[in-house]
Amino acid sequence: MALANLLASFAPACIPPEAEALRAEVKAFLGRTLAGRPAAERARTWTAFDPEFSRALAARGWVGLSIPREYGGAGLGPFHRFVLVEELLAAGAPVAAHWIADRQSAPLLLRFGTEEQKRRFLPAIAKAQLFFCIGMSEPGAGSDLAAVATRAERRPDGWRLDGRKIWTTWAHRCHWMIALVRTSGGSEDRQRGLSQFLIDLSAPGVTIRPIRLVTGDEEFSEVTFDDVHLPPEALVGREGEGWAQVTAELAFERAGPERLYSSAILLDLLAAALTRRPDPAGEELLGRLLADLATLRAMAVAVTARLAAGEAPVTAAAVLKDLGTRLEQEIPRAVAARLDPEDTDPELVQTLAFLLQLSPAFTIRGGTSEILRGMAARALGLRG
Amino acid sequence: MIEEAFERLLAREAGPAAARAAEAGDPPSDLARALVQAGFLDLMVPAAAGGAGLAPPDLLPLALAAGRHLLPLPFAETVVARAWFPGALPAGQFAVLAAPSPLVPLARIARHAVVRQGDTLALVPIEAGGADPFRTRAATVLEPGAPLAKVHGPDLEAAAAALTAARIAGLIEGAFALAQAHVTARRQFGRLLAGFQAIQQHMARAAAEAVAARAAAALAFQGPDFTLGPAAVAKVRAGQAAAAAAAILHQVHGAIGMTDEYDLGLFTRRLQESRLAFGGEAVWARRLAERRLAFGGAGHAADFVRQLGEDAHGG
Numbered sequence: 249m250a251l252a253n254l255l256a257s258f259a260p261a262c263i264p265p266e267a268e269a270l271r272a273e274v275k276a277f278l279g280r281t282l283a284g285r286p287a288a289e290r291a292r293t294w295t296a297f298d299p300e301f302s303r304a305l306a307a308r309g310w311v312g313l314s315i316p317r318e319y320g321g322a323g324l325g326p327f328h329r330f331v332l333v334e335e336l337l338a339a340g341a342p343v344a345a346h347w348i349a350d351r352q353s354a355p356l357l358l359r360f361g362t363e364e365q366k367r368r369f370l371p372a373i374a375k376a377q378l379f380f381c382i383g384m385s386e387p388g389a390g391s392d393l394a395a396v397a398t399r400a401e402r403r404p405d406g407w408r409l410d411g412r413k414i415w416t417t418w419a420h421r422c423h424w425m426i427a428l429v430r431t432s433g434g435s436e437d438r439q440r441g442l443s444q445f446l447i448d449l450s451a452p453g454v455t456i457r458p459i460r461l462v463t464g465d466e467e468f469s470e471v472t473f474d475d476v477h478l479p480p481e482a483l484v485g486r487e488g489e490g491w492a493q494v495t496a497e498l499a500f501e502r503a504g505p506e507r508l509y510s511s512a513i514l515l516d517l518l519a520a521a522l523t524r525r526p527d528p529a530g531e532e533l534l535g536r537l538l539a540d541l542a543t544l545r546a547m548a549v550a551v552t553a554r555l556a557a558g559e560a561p562v563t564a565a566a567v568l569k570d571l572g573t574r575l576e577q578e579i580p581r582a583v584a585a586r587l588d589p590e591d592t593d594p595e596l597v598q599t600l601a602f603l604l605q606l607s608p609a610f611t612i613r614g615g616t617s618e619i620l621r622g623m624a625a626r627a628l629g630l631r632g
Numbered sequence: 633m634i635e636e637a638f639e640r641l642l643a644r645e646a647g648p649a650a651a652r653a654a655e656a657g658d659p660p661s662d663l664a665r666a667l668v669q670a671g672f673l674d675l676m677v678p679a680a681a682g683g684a685g686l687a688p689p690d691l692l693p694l695a696l697a698a699g700r701h702l703l704p705l706p707f708a709e710t711v712v713a714r715a716w717f718p719g720a721l722p723a724g725q726f727a728v729l730a731a732p733s734p735l736v737p738l739a740r741i742a743r744h745a746v747v748r749q750g751d752t753l754a755l756v757p758i759e760a761g762g763a764d765p766f767r768t769r770a771a772t773v774l775e776p777g778a779p780l781a782k783v784h785g786p787d788l789e790a791a792a793a794a795l796t797a798a799r800i801a802g803l804i805e806g807a808f809a810l811a812q813a814h815v816t817a818r819r820q821f822g823r824l825l826a827g828f829q830a831i832q833q834h835m836a837r838a839a840a841e842a843v844a845a846r847a848a849a850a851l852a853f854q855g856p857d858f859t860l861g862p863a864a865v866a867k868v869r870a871g872q873a874a875a876a877a878a879a880i881l882h883q884v885h886g887a888i889g890m891t892d893e894y895d896l897g898l899f900t901r902r903l904q905e906s907r908l909a910f911g912g913e914a915v916w917a918r919r920l921a922e923r924r925l926a927f928g929g930a931g932h933a934a935d936f937v938r939q940l941g942e943d944a945h946g947g
């Protein structure tokens with residue numbers, strides 16, 4: 249039974265004590281650094297871009313935590329990273345600048361990159377000197393990622409890149425993009441003929457135009473490549489293997505605690521409101537949401553154990569993200585529904601307003617829920 | 633190993649036919665004897681008292697299997713009762729955990745119950761009566777006899793909720809297997825139901841609920857004892873999963889799933905019964921919220937849920 253395989257990939261796991269030991273230090277640092285930061289600011293957490301903060305973390309060895317020491321990282325495993333990330337998110341730290349590089353670009357380069365690429369990029373990522381973005385989506389290729397039309401043509405001196413990426417989070421402030429592009433064949437070849445490249449966003453021919461979100465923030469961009477020259481060493485992994493690589497990358501992208509904690513700050517504001525004015529319906533809601541959060545956290549720890557075992561838990565990560573983002577979306581909706589006219593804490597209203605505006609994105613960014621369920625259905629043997 | 637032996641035994645002797653026989657009033661004596669003889673009931677009896685001295689994490693896979701195979705005996709409840717009252721329950725006898733509840737599942741099959749008497753727990757013989765609303769051999773009234781033994785310490789409500797959550801998780805898995813077989817066999821519009829994207833999305837949702845129910849139950853089984861916080865998480869989340877999965881798995885079956893003859897109802901009746909047993913999700917949610925409010929304003933939600941897990945680890 250395929251359900252049994254899925255259940256097995258969520259076998260209960262515990263964070264080992266040596267990873268747990270990191271927590272107190274991180275908590276103390278964040279308590280000092282973020283004191284007095286308003287809740288609505290904290291709610292932005294992994295979408296708030298603050299290079300100075302990222303560098304302060306890097307100075308403590310907390311960027312690229314799982315990059316091996318020989319490449320300038322701390323050489324610690326996925327459980328250490330889980331503890332660090334959980335604390336950063338819970339505190340609402342502004343971590344967007346180094347987030348993508350830390351979460352997926354570095355692990356991708358470690359797995360598929362050349363020795364030269366590792367030496368060049370990993371130490372700079374760990375120092376928070378180089379920030380990365382994800383170049384997957386295009387105007388004509390969203391859920392249907394295999395439809396990417398941006399093309400790299402082989403040239404004697406490397407590659408020539410033409411096309412357009414869109415919805416690229418923080419491209420306008422990042423230094424490098426790792427992009428999925430077509431290197432052979434046409435759209436009818438689907439997953440075949442795709443490759444990943446490291447693209448220097450300051451190269452001639454790259455144009456970046458920020459796009460404003462419904463929240464009013466300028467967080468993602470459109471990136472146009474017009475006859476951009478890529479050196480041979482820009483290729484990541486093997487030519488034509490882009491699809492398999494991007495699938496592994498997406499497991500890193502989807503497996504982390506950022507898919508459960510995006511709205512968790514509202515649970516603290518709700519608890520505070522209930523302390524001021526007890527209310528049985530509010531308590532029921534708080535308990536229900538916390539039960540869901542506790543369960544999802546246990547599932548996230550279980551998936552981290554798979555990562556620690558060197559696996560790429562693609563389906564488990566998809567299921568975790570589907571359930572986690574449902575909770576992230578339900579929290580602002582349910583807290584809005586019980587807003588008490590007599591107790592309008594301005595912090596609560598501000599944070600709620602922000603999350604109500606942003607939360608539709610939770611089930612879209614990183615792969616839509618429908619696509620994630622399609623992946624689960626395939627793993628269950630229900631689709632060819 | 634214990635797990636596989638148990639699974640084999642249940643695959644052979646339990647399942648829909650055994651559940652139906654028990655519902656019809658045939659006591660499942662062969663199954664009971666097989667469990668006793670294999671020593672499964674003494675798994676958590678302390679080694680000093682002649683048992684296997686295992687802990688809740690070892691019981692979890694068996695409690696899940698009991699649900700998955702519709703075991704018509706209060707197996708996990710009896711394991712826990714025997715651990716709490718070593719030697720007090722007569723050989724071969726089964727017990728239920730009678731925490732406050734509108735109904736106690738399988739009480740008509742057990743002759744004993746653990747009940748709260750003031751601040752102690754007592755093992756008592758019972759006469760089970762009242763209604764059996766889901767036709768599953770539950771009881772709404774338990775007449776207790778004179779206590780056979782008393783104990784101070786274990787949390788009866790937490791244990792009852794935890795075991796119920798594990799039962800739910802197992803039942804969802806069993807019901808899911810039926811649905812999987814159904815949607816890959818039945819055709820409409822010239823193709824398998826599994827070929828429709830709407831059905832695939834339903835099944836993926838149900839699978840995710842199965843995962844969540846099991847993860848929630850596992851939290852309540854992680855420590856040396858059953859404690860209220862993780863048990864509340866388990867009862868709330870598994871209860872929600874029961875409601876969601878039962879609805880979805882019926883929907884993908886169509887009318888056949890609504891018949892008494894088809895096995896789906898054996899699972900979904902027990903899923904609904906388990907939600908009611910020991911109180912619904914809202915009650916347990918408030919118990920959890922009380923703990924959150926007592927935890928104070930300095931900690932984050934993340935700290936609170938982590939500390940629940942640490943309680944569960946006994947650390």
Ligand SMILES: Cc1cc2nc3c(=O)[nH]c(=O)nc-3n(C[C@H](O)[C@H](O)[C@H](O)COP(=O)(O)OP(=O)(O)OC[C@H]3O[C@@H](n4cnc5c(N)ncnc54)[C@H](O)[C@@H]3O)c2cc1C
Nearest residue numbers: 382383384385390391415416417609612613614615616618
């Ligand atoms: C805030 C935010 C940040 C983002 N950051 C990045 C980034 O940094 N890098 C990057 O590459 N991308 C990024 N994205 C893009 C994101 O990955 C895509 O939005 C997502 O993959 C969906 O693609 P789409 O928007 O084109 O929607 P579409 O694919 O057009 O989907 C629209 C709707 O149709 C449904 N649908 C589509 N196909 C199917 C199907 N086969 N079956 C059933 N339903 C289907 C979808 O589920 C969805 O509900 C970001 C998006 C957001 C909102």
